[in-house]
Amino acid sequence: MKKVLTIDDSKVVRSMVTRHLQPYGCEVVEATNGQEGVEAAKLHQPDLILLDVTMPVMDGKQALAAIRADAATKALPVIMLTAESGRELVVEIVKLGVNGYIVKPFQKESFEKEVSKILGAPSATPPAPAGPPLDRHTVLVVDGDEAILASARQALAGSMQVLTATGAEALERWTSARPGVVLVNVATAGDETIGKLRGLGPSAFVGMAARGDMGAHDAAKKAGCHTVLDSPCQPLEMLDGILVATAAVATVEDQVQTLLGTRDGCVVLNLPDPRSKVFGKVLPSLTKRLRALGAEGGTKLVVDMDNVTESNADVVKSVVAIVTEATTAGLRTAIAVSSASVVESLKQIAETQNRLFPSRDAAREGLK
Amino acid sequence: MILNGNEGTVMAEPSRDTTLDRDALRECVRSTLTRLSRTGELPTLSATATAALGVARDPDADIEDLCRVIRTDVGISARILRVANSAAFARRTPAKTLAEAVLTVGLRKTCDLLVAASARRLFEGTSRNAEGLWNHALAVAIAAEELARLTRRAEPAVAFLPGLFHDVGRIAFLLADPISFEVIQNLVAEGEGQTSDLERGWYGFDHAEAGAILAEDWGLAGEQCDGIRWHHRPAQADAGRSLATILNAADSLAYTMGFGVSPQPPLDVSVAGLGLAAEDEAACMARIKDAFLRQNELLR
Numbered sequence: 001m002k003k004v005l006t007i008d009d010s011k012v013v014r015s016m017v018t019r020h021l022q023p024y025g026c027e028v029v030e031a032t033n034g035q036e037g038v039e040a041a042k043l044h045q046p047d048l049i050l051l052d053v054t055m056p057v058m059d060g061k062q063a064l065a066a067i068r069a070d071a072a073t074k075a076l077p078v079i080m081l082t083a084e085s086g087r088e089l090v091v092e093i094v095k096l097g098v099n100g101y102i103v104k105p106f107q108k109e110s111f112e113k114e115v116s117k118i119l120g121a122p123s124a125t126p127p128a129p130a131g132p133p134l135d136r137h138t139v140l141v142v143d144g145d146e147a148i149l150a151s152a153r154q155a156l157a158g159s160m161q162v163l164t165a166t167g168a169e170a171l172e173r174w175t176s177a178r179p180g181v182v183l184v185n186v187a188t189a190g191d192e193t194i195g196k197l198r199g200l201g202p203s204a205f206v207g208m209a210a211r212g213d214m215g216a217h218d219a220a221k222k223a224g225c226h227t228v229l230d231s232p233c234q235p236l237e238m239l240d241g242i243l244v245a246t247a248a249v250a251t252v253e254d255q256v257q258t259l260l261g262t263r264d265g266c267v268v269l270n271l272p273d274p275r276s277k278v279f280g281k282v283l284p285s286l287t288k289r290l291r292a293l294g295a296e297g298g299t300k301l302v303v304d305m306d307n308v309t310e311s312n313a314d315v316v317k318s319v320v321a322i323v324t325e326a327t328t329a330g331l332r333t334a335i336a337v338s339s340a341s342v343v344e345s346l347k348q349i350a351e352t353q354n355r356l357f358p359s360r361d362a363a364r365e366g367l368k
Numbered sequence: 369m370i371l372n373g374n375e376g377t378v379m380a381e382p383s384r385d386t387t388l389d390r391d392a393l394r395e396c397v398r399s400t401l402t403r404l405s406r407t408g409e410l411p412t413l414s415a416t417a418t419a420a421l422g423v424a425r426d427p428d429a430d431i432e433d434l435c436r437v438i439r440t441d442v443g444i445s446a447r448i449l450r451v452a453n454s455a456a457f458a459r460r461t462p463a464k465t466l467a468e469a470v471l472t473v474g475l476r477k478t479c480d481l482l483v484a485a486s487a488r489r490l491f492e493g494t495s496r497n498a499e500g501l502w503n504h505a506l507a508v509a510i511a512a513e514e515l516a517r518l519t520r521r522a523e524p525a526v527a528f529l530p531g532l533f534h535d536v537g538r539i540a541f542l543l544a545d546p547i548s549f550e551v552i553q554n555l556v557a558e559g560e561g562q563t564s565d566l567e568r569g570w571y572g573f574d575h576a577e578a579g580a581i582l583a584e585d586w587g588l589a590g591e592q593c594d595g596i597r598w599h600h601r602p603a604q605a606d607a608g609r610s611l612a613t614i615l616n617a618a619d620s621l622a623y624t625m626g627f628g629v630s631p632q633p634p635l636d637v638s639v640a641g642l643g644l645a646a647e648d649e650a651a652c653m654a655r656i657k658d659a660f661l662r663q664n665e666l667l668r
Contacts, residue, residue, distance in 0.1 A: 019550070
């Protein structure tokens with residue numbers, strides 16, 4: 001797999017570069033200033049460096065000079081990214097030896113025109129993983145400690161199966177289970193295992209790193225985790241993290257699949273935090289899926305809100321929308337909720353007040 | 369001042385200092401959007417809508433002037449008749465001629481509807497989420513008109529179109545560069561920043577600035593364009609400060625009513641600036657909802 005290093009202090013630019021590199025199926029390494037970039041170039045020996053001009057700590061011009069001055073990096077291809085008004089500066093930089101430049105903001109065609117000169121043409125479609133589709137109802141926890149496992153089981157009860165593995169065993173476990181989500185303890189699994197797992201297929205990768213350990217958080221991102229959570233974390237935070245990571249590799253419909261499971265003849269909706277930004281994106285597809293479930297002959301729905309511990313207008317609004325949609329679709333609906341404040345707020349609402357049960361089991365019983 | 373990217377002096381916030389700055393920014397927005405666009409052109413309204421805007425601007429224009437514009441488009445003629453004969457206008461006998469229809473609906477409102485019908489086609493050109501973006505635009509247009517009437521801070525007749533076009537810059541971004549639009553949406557969802565800030569980090573200007581410049585090109589009045597430009601930061605507006613405040617509140621109300629375009633409303637929109645009483649706000653939302661359902665159906 002080819003490797004590209006993007007050096008830019010702007011998160012939005014690095015994200016644009018990463019997104020536009022997707023068709024090339026390459027690994028993207030990020031650096032946020034020239035100095036970090038020079039070090040990353042030595043370490044990763046990328047097939048291409050995309051280098052911004054104006055950055056803190058060390059600017060693009062200085063970084064380019066350092067890259068060209070070092071025998072280990074001097075032959076690496078470099079494309080500069082410049083603003084419209086920085087074109088004149090590029091003429092100056094070209095003399096230092098760059099392989100091309102791209103004007104920001106760029107779109108697909110202008111980006112690919114320059115990048116393809118170095119990486120070759122992009123694949124018509126991103127490289128598809130070999131083998132059957134991933135199982136969106138399975139999460140593989142790699143090197144998870146007790147706190148991670150407890151959060152995962154609590155967060156995913158009802159909608160996903162939780163598998164565990166340690167070290168090298170994880171690769172074998174992934175191949176047999178093809179999990180949609182991999183939760184990995186960054187401190188013990190290590191970059192190499194994460195890299196190998198990532199090469200197996202497009203699972204959503206959620207890194208777990210000690211709270212406040214920014215080094216571990218950065219390492220997890222560099223190793224390719226789509227999102228990194230503090231460990232230990234609340235089940236609801238984990239569910240949100242899984243949704244964020246899934247969004248990076250899968251469609252919204254796939255995300256919906258991770259929230260829905262089946263138990264004792266009931267469809268179980270494992271509700272993430274309705275206040276979270278990711279959930280708002282998923283809600284329309286979720287309600288659409290509930291309609292389809294009704295049309296497919298589903299009859300019972302448990303909305304599992306056990307992870308939701310606080311309520312506000314957004315929570316109530318989302319739950320009412322889900323219950324209304326499910327009822328219209330012909331699904332009898334029960335809500336499992338144990339938080340007193342959430343119960344109190346849902347008791348005030350006609351659509352939800354008669355559907356509340358204190359646990360998942362009681363909710364399923366209530367629908368019998 | 370630099371206009372985009374992060375070389376030299378980045379203009380984090382559009383300046384209102386000098387005409388020179390404004391002209392340079394306008395040129396930057398146009399050239400960037402044109403460069404990114406596959407067609408090499410900026411989004412446009414239909415000829416009928418542009419002509420209707422001309423009539424709306426002309427203080428001497430009369431119904432016959434507008435009828436001449438409408439007659440050039442059979443589909444639009446039929447639509448205006450349908451609007452005039454809808455329950456909303458409660459005519460005893462159906463309007464049979466275009467002039468009767470325009471008289472019923474009102475000259476200014478007919479112009480608004482003509483432009484909205486054209487704008488709807490523009491929104492439909494976006495491959496993703498066209499319906500959601502359109503619903504938001506129409507809800508904000510109606511809310512702006514309603515809030516202008518309620519607060520008397522602006523002429524209701526001039527509030528509808530800026531409401532409709534307040535986010536048209538986002539449509540321009542989406543049409544020109546869908547991948548960047550998606551990346552910015554994802555970053556917002558991941559909590560990496562607010563849409564306007566991320567847009568400025570990428571394009572060098574935000575959708576409000578781009579929308580104001582498109583609105584200028586389409587012939588909206590200076591006050592209306594200023595309102596669009598500063599709808600996220602009304603305090604920085606000039607001639608359109610009242611309209612900007614109303615658009616900001618209308619944007620917020622649209623989110624409250626379920627017509628948002630992202631999971632959470634932007635942090636910088638709020639209805640609080642208008643100082644409405646809770647019961648007025650609730651009654652206002654009921655009227656907006658009613659008008660939205662009616663007008664959306666008529667504009668289909």
